[in-house]
Amino acid sequence: MSMANPHLKFASQAVAKPYFVFALILFLGQVLFGLIMGLQYVIGDFLFPIIPFNVARMVHTNLLIVWLLFGFMGAAYYLIPEEADRELHSPRLAIILFWVFAAAGVLTILGYLLVPYAGLARLTHNELLPTMGREFLEQPTITKMGIVLVCLGFLYNIGMTLLKGRKTTVSMVMMTGLIGLAVFFLFSFYNPGNLARDKFYWWWVVHLWVEGVWELIMGAMLAFVLIKITGVDREVVEKWLYVIIAMALITGIIGTGHHFFWIGAPEVWLWVGSIFSAMEPLPFLAMVIFAFSTVKNRRRQHPNRAATLWAKGTTVTAFFGAGVWGFLHTLAPVNFYTHGSQLTAAHGHLAFYGAYAMIVMTLISYAMPRLRGLGEAADERSQTLEIWGFWMMTLSMVMITLFLTAAGVVQVYLQRWQPDGIALPFMATVEHLQVMFWARLGAGVGFFAGLLCYLFSFKQRGRAALRAPAAVVPS
Amino acid sequence: MCTSAEPSELCRGHLPGDLAMWFFILAELSVFAILILAFAVTQALKPQMFSDSRQLLATSTGLAMTLSLITAGLFAALAQERIRRSRPRHGAVFLLLALLAASVYVVLKVTEYRHLLVSGLGMEHNTFFTLYWILTGFHFLHVLLGMFILGWLAERCRRGLYDAANHNGFECGVLYWHMVDLVWVVLFPLVYVLN
Numbered sequence: 001m002s003m004a005n006p007h008l009k010f011a012s013q014a015v016a017k018p019y020f021v022f023a024l025i026l027f028l029g030q031v032l033f034g035l036i037m038g039l040q041y042v043i044g045d046f047l048f049p050i051i052p053f054n055v056a057r058m059v060h061t062n063l064l065i066v067w068l069l070f071g072f073m074g075a076a077y078y079l080i081p082e083e084a085d086r087e088l089h090s091p092r093l094a095i096i097l098f099w100v101f102a103a104a105g106v107l108t109i110l111g112y113l114l115v116p117y118a119g120l121a122r123l124t125h126n127e128l129l130p131t132m133g134r135e136f137l138e139q140p141t142i143t144k145m146g147i148v149l150v151c152l153g154f155l156y157n158i159g160m161t162l163l164k165g166r167k168t169t170v171s172m173v174m175m176t177g178l179i180g181l182a183v184f185f186l187f188s189f190y191n192p193g194n195l196a197r198d199k200f201y202w203w204w205v206v207h208l209w210v211e212g213v214w215e216l217i218m219g220a221m222l223a224f225v226l227i228k229i230t231g232v233d234r235e236v237v238e239k240w241l242y243v244i245i246a247m248a249l250i251t252g253i254i255g256t257g258h259h260f261f262w263i264g265a266p267e268v269w270l271w272v273g274s275i276f277s278a279m280e281p282l283p284f285l286a287m288v289i290f291a292f293s294t295v296k297n298r299r300r301q302h303p304n305r306a307a308t309l310w311a312k313g314t315t316v317t318a319f320f321g322a323g324v325w326g327f328l329h330t331l332a333p334v335n336f337y338t339h340g341s342q343l344t345a346a347h348g349h350l351a352f353y354g355a356y357a358m359i360v361m362t363l364i365s366y367a368m369p370r371l372r373g374l375g376e377a378a379d380e381r382s383q384t385l386e387i388w389g390f391w392m393m394t395l396s397m398v399m400i401t402l403f404l405t406a407a408g409v410v411q412v413y414l415q416r417w418q419p420d421g422i423a424l425p426f427m428a429t430v431e432h433l434q435v436m437f438w439a440r441l442g443a444g445v446g447f448f449a450g451l452l453c454y455l456f457s458f459k460q461r462g463r464a465a466l467r468a469p470a471a472v473v474p475s
Numbered sequence: 476m477c478t479s480a481e482p483s484e485l486c487r488g489h490l491p492g493d494l495a496m497w498f499f500i501l502a503e504l505s506v507f508a509i510l511i512l513a514f515a516v517t518q519a520l521k522p523q524m525f526s527d528s529r530q531l532l533a534t535s536t537g538l539a540m541t542l543s544l545i546t547a548g549l550f551a552a553l554a555q556e557r558i559r560r561s562r563p564r565h566g567a568v569f570l571l572l573a574l575l576a577a578s579v580y581v582v583l584k585v586t587e588y589r590h591l592l593v594s595g596l597g598m599e600h601n602t603f604f605t606l607y608w609i610l611t612g613f614h615f616l617h618v619l620l621g622m623f624i625l626g627w628l629a630e631r632c633r634r635g636l637y638d639a640a641n642h643n644g645f646e647c648g649v650l651y652w653h654m655v656d657l658v659w660v661v662l663f664p665l666v667y668v669l670n
Contacts, residue, residue, distance in 0.1 A: 239495040268598050268605050
């Protein structure tokens, strides 16, 4: 860790850097496996039997979760000391946990790729505490235990920093979100034999992460970056944050009901899930208004244009991806037909990218120039490249979403809407979706190009040449 | 309408409380609006079931609950008036009276819930009771939160933390309570009376 970096308020914030770098490496891996799967959708035996579709999908989704966790941890290590106004409790622990988590993550992914899944279960003695075999929670039990240990050490580290230092709304919301993340992950160890009960609690991890506590993390990270780049009063930002988290928790927690529709849970969930989910776009809409009004009322012209663009972009994309595309199929009468179709995939892609991938990149965009000792912002050329990366990735993801939505509508019509005897079976339906899948693959290549552009933007040495004075107070 | 007795800030079109609180109230009211709409539409689809099920609720209890909540709202408004005149201790007394009135609602509601459960009229009984429990249960939680807020405001009033110049937080809390009041005034006729 460099003690000589004048652009960091506290030297220990530097531990965030390896987390961000590794997160982006995993992101690259995730997108590569996304491309492999995109090809397998149209060329069924592509790379078979080396990388079967189910393995590619597992790697794609697991890499997503792990890189976002690295991103959140990096964000916390950067944000918490600055908010608490003191050095991190133990930078050494943060670095040790980084290597433990990185090693466990790489070994697990290699395990997926090199060993048949059932063999991996035997190898890791899944029979002692069976937790494997469930979507997104495929990790061997030993890896899950490792994640819990890393989370405990991480929470201890930032918790001690917070306890000893200044408590702000931003840091408290961030901490609450991270504690919630750790607590809800514990339900991944509960694996009842009854499939309905299994699904019930499985959603406590999956839904209460992405539509509950992760929204707190997103809100806190967004508020932190907006305070830094706009110079707007902390008091105003904090009020918005309170409103956003209250709405996110009210709608998100009860909105879990939309996952209990057809799994054997009581009928009351059809009502609860439909009604409260209809309000889930609201916190995301509040974030859009919050970000745009804060930037509009800014008290300074920050030289990091890219970070401002990411901050605004994440709210809009999250509103559409998580809010609107989620609402598309959370009403029970609609979900009866659309459940588990390509519409779900459309929603999943834009929501994860818009809400979580983009908020991590927002913080990286703000923090990385400082972490690298470049100053408040990278030079103009790098920022331009980064902004190109932003637009290429975002527009490509919008295209992916639209193509998958079209595929979903056709799928529902052919496979589920038609009366028995006319409705097509799954594989026959998929034949009719090939055009959409090819188009999605094309958009996926566009996304990959955007990611390369984004990663290439880090390759710069100079400091930002300011186009505008650093402190401009608009009327 | 402004009269000479009212504080000048209201006459100038000042929005009581904080804009963020109004935004939050708007969000809350939207949730209730969807719930109420779902109730009304389902009633239109199943009028007989709703009419029969409604007979199982005591309208007089519903009316008593309405009166208790409206009374609590009145006391909260009177407390607000006292704060605007820089009399926080008087404000605290009115808030305690508001809490007392709200407690009547809580006792009545818990008794009604208990009676319904003993009679086997739980959430799964029929669609009317599914919606009854969701709608009134969600509102009941809001009443409890509102009472907690009123209690917290009363404590701060007792410590003299609010006066004519500084009562933005107080207004936010009272606004929230009025929202809870308002929702019940719509719920009562919808759930207990209208056929």
